[in-house]
Amino acid sequence: MSSVLDDPADQWMNDEQTRDGELEGEHGRFCMIFRHYAAASGDRRRELRNELLEYLKFSPQSESLITELIALAVDHHSPDRLYLAIDILPQLGDRLFEYAHTFLIRDVDRWNQVYSSRAYEPDDDYWFVLLRSVGQADIAEATKLMFITSCLIESNRGIAEAVVEALGDIDSGAAYDALRRLTTEQDRFIAELTQNALDE
Incomplete structure (x- = not known):
């Protein structure tokens, strides 16, 4: 089965310019592969997932492509849309953590200057992807x-x-200790949510 990319290692070294208002370079190719990936299943989806991962690992624009991947997943229409990114990002390991840590600092700094209660935006789904991915990495x-x-x-x-x-993704004694501590939270929603997770 042919690949969407002829040679990913060469493609990202020869980024093209925009043409007729459409991005023809690396981000355009990355988005194209994502669309095929989201629509595929079985071996084909795994193949395309690996191509996306190659971009994220080796591109000089890796950080912006991580942002792109999460945004594409969050905006997708499928029921499992967030897992389109969660199935890929944990494989980046420390690079993912560096991205998440930097994003957290920027996000809190941006909102705490004026609206401290709005920290951790722009989107709960975005943070769901990052936190679940960090937990599995x-x-x-x-x-x-x-x-x-x-x-x-x-x-x-x-x-x-x-x-x-x-x-829960970490699945260790220390993680379950942290969960048990959350069952004592004054916020009833958090306490009940945590207890349900422990009971599963």
């Missing part, structure tokens, strides 16, 4: 735990759900 456990628990906001239930599920 091959990153030092202590680093993952510190990052994930630092994102808990009682007033944001979407983020709280992502934190609980990400801790």
Whole structure:
């Protein structure tokens, strides 16, 4: 079965210019592969997932492509849309963590200047993808735990759900200890959500 890309390693070294208002270069190719990936299944989806991963690992624009991948997944119409990104990002390991940590700092700084209650935006789905991906990535456990628990906001239930599920993804004694501590949260939603996760 032919690949969407002839040679990914060469393609990202020869980024083209925009033409007729459409991006013909790396981001355009990345988005094209994503569309095929989202519509594919079985072996073909795995093949395309690996091509996207190659871009994320080796492109000099890796950070912007991670942003692109998450945005494409969040905006997709399929029921499993967020997992289109979660199935790829954990394989980036430390590079994913660097991205997530930088994004967290930028996001909090941006909103805390005026609207502290709006930190962790722009989108709960975006943070769900990042937190679940960090939880599943091959990153030092202590680093993952510190990052994930630092994102808990009682007033944001979407983020709280992502934190609980990400801790469950880690699946370790320390992660379950963190979950058990959350069952004592004053916010009843977080406490019940966490207890349900522990009961599963």
